[in-house]
Amino acid sequence: MNQTLPVNAELLELLMCPSCRSRLALDYETCELICTSGICALAYPITDGIPVLLMDEARKPL
Ligand SMILES: [Zn+2]
Numbered sequence: 026m027n028q029t030l031p032v033n034a035e036l037l038e039l040l041m042c043p044s045c046r047s048r049l050a051l052d053y054e055t056c057e058l059i060c061t062s063g064i065c066a067l068a069y070p071i072t073d074g075i076p077v078l079l080m081d082e083a084r085k086p087l
Contacts, residue, residue: 031056031071
């Protein structure tokens with residue numbers, strides 16, 4: 026196994042954006058979880074492999 030996923034893929038399947046309940050997509054470059062809703066599109070950090078799905082911690086889109 027040479028996977029370098031910052032977060033478990035099965036866990037990722039279960040995660041939803043806490044703001045709009047959309048699915049999340051993994052951004053490998055920034056190691057963030059990006060909301061797939063074009064309206065919301067918040068970016069959540071992953072800390073030590075744990076997705077931090079808190080709106081207070083999320084990065085707002087530009
Ligand atoms: Zn969202």
